[in-house]
Amino acid sequence: MHNKISRSVALVVMGTGIVSCSPEGKMEQPPNILFIMTDDHTQQALHAYGHGLLDTVLFPNMDRLAKEGAIFTRSFVTNSISAPSRAVMLTGKHSHLNGQIDNGRGRFDWNQQTYPKLLQKAGYQTALVGKIHIDGVPQGFDYSMTLPGQGHYYNPDFIKNGDERIQFEGHSTRLITQFVMDWLEYDRDRNKPFAMLFHTKAPHRNWMPETKYLNFLEDHDYDLPHSFFDDYSGRGAAAREQELEILNHTYWGLDMKFEENPLTGERDIRYDRNLDRMTDEQRIAWRNVYDPLNEAFLENVPENKYEIIFQSIPRDISHDFLQNTAEGLQIARFMYNRYLRDYLKTVKSVDDGIGRVIEYLEKNDLLEKTVIIYTSDQGFYLGEHGWYDKRFMYEQSLSTPLLVRYPSEIEAGTKVYDLVQNLDLAPTILDYAGVEIPDDMQGKSFRKLAAGEEVDNWRDAIYYHYYDYPSAHMVKRHYGIRTDRYKLIHFYYDINEWELYDLETDPDEMLNVYDSPEYADIQSIMHEKLKKLKIRYGDSDRIYFPGF
Secondary structure (H helix, E strand, O other): OOOOHHHOOOEEEEOOEEEEEOOOOOEEOOOEEEEEEEOOOOHHHOHHHOOOOOOOOOOHHHHHHHHHOEEEOOEEOOOOOHHHHHHHHHHOOOHHHHOOOOOOOOOOOOOOOOHHHHHHHOOOEEEEEEEOOOOOOOOOOOEEEEEOOOOOOEOOEEEEOOOEEEEOOOEHHHHHHHHHHHHHHHHOOOOOOEEEEEEOOOOOOOOOOOHHHOOOOOOOOOOOOOOOOOOOOOOOHHHHHOOOEHHHHOOOOOOOOOOOOOOOOOOOHHHHHHHHOOOHHHHHHHHHHHHHHHHHHHHOOOHHHHHHHHOOOOHHHHHHHHHHOHHHHHHHHHHHHHHHHHHHHHHHHHHHHHHHHHHHHHHOOOHHHEEEEEEEOOOOOOOHHHEOOOOOOOHHHHEOOEEEEOOOOOOOOEEEOOOEEHHHHHHHHHHHHOOOOOOOOOOOOOHHHHOOOOOOOOOOOEEEEEOOOOOHHHOOOEEEEEOOOEEEEEEOOOOOEEEEEEOOOOOOOOOOOOOOHHHHHHHHHHHHHHHHHHHHHOOOHHHHOOOO
16 A cells, blocks of 8 residues: 655654644644544444444444544453543553552542643643543643533533633533534634544433433334343353343433332432433423333333332342343343433434534634544443443453544545554554654554554554452453454452453353363463563552452
């Protein structure tokens, strides 16, 4: 393939801005950077990835980025949980080095090196809008408008430039999009290249769509994934003891949108708090949709099964009813579809926002001068293994969407099959900006891969480490590696169990073959690769001890 990168020349810093020389000798700015990150969006929920869940293009603007740029088919995270993933993206370093190992115990030091700081020093004007979910005052940004913590979907508070807290009326996705556009139109310095970090809250739990999409997809029935009633017999204690199951671990209030438990009459205070944030008009619109749907569902629930459905009953009893009776399957389908539809409704608003920003760039002659990167902080389960949420090193939460559009280098429809991670985003963005990549960043620039070039000695395995246990959802601590075909996982802390998967013969990861004699050689090879990657990334055995 022709090498578009070779036509560019070295960047030089002149005054406060970066400029480059074109082949004709004209001084030009380096590209703008638009980095779009959603929260918990997964590859299965993007038609371009072809996983089969979506039979139509629900999100045309995301699919446009895939069609007009590069789509990375093997894009993964290093630690599938929000704050650690974001810290990895900012620093280009694994969690044990940047300090943010989980959502609670780890602490991120904003004084450390991040790619936005390096862009600032090189003359970029930087902005952060939306969710960051890392404690402390964000550094490296000329402007920030961020949600505190997880933030709210309706009428959320924002923190402006690290200190001024303001509540705005509206849906968070629409507000975040508007703040991005307002900054681009009114606040940016047109003499400098910009780097805009456009971070949405959606589609994070508890999946509250904006009012315009409350009825979206309600006429569409999604089939249960074939692994929905997984009994976890092919795996170990970690898969059996998690608390991620749609049928057993979601809440009738917070997640299923019932204002009170139909059996006990109890209200979910967390759901009430979300409703209390709404205006009267928003709340009426909400109830006009969900109340009739909920009432129709309750009419079909056998009264003698209320206790199984609406109260905590041992899993084996509830699953026997839900899986093996017509009434039970109807209830399971309702819960799955309520979850999935609400999830997709929130993504729909994100896609609208991306379309609005792309349209703005196009109208202002900025689109072709801007590198657009779309990703999520991690993947998510959409009913696979019966689960929602993330955390595990299994494929649906380990992988994440990654799309890159930059027509001057990337041919439309490019597919990249190499193994990349969120660890690589910081060095890649610096590479596009013409800024030197620090030696201590552990990621690698995938700029050439996006341009369709082969890169010598690209990685043949990725490294993963999850720490957030005991904690919400009770996914045990584990680390491991994934190659193009195999995956090795070690669950530790309160157990000592190994899992090995052959992703070619078992893409759904239903059968652990770690102790299978026919995989003895593969097991040995994977252990050796794991040992080498631990050394390469400086991951010490001390972090495997209980009490860390």
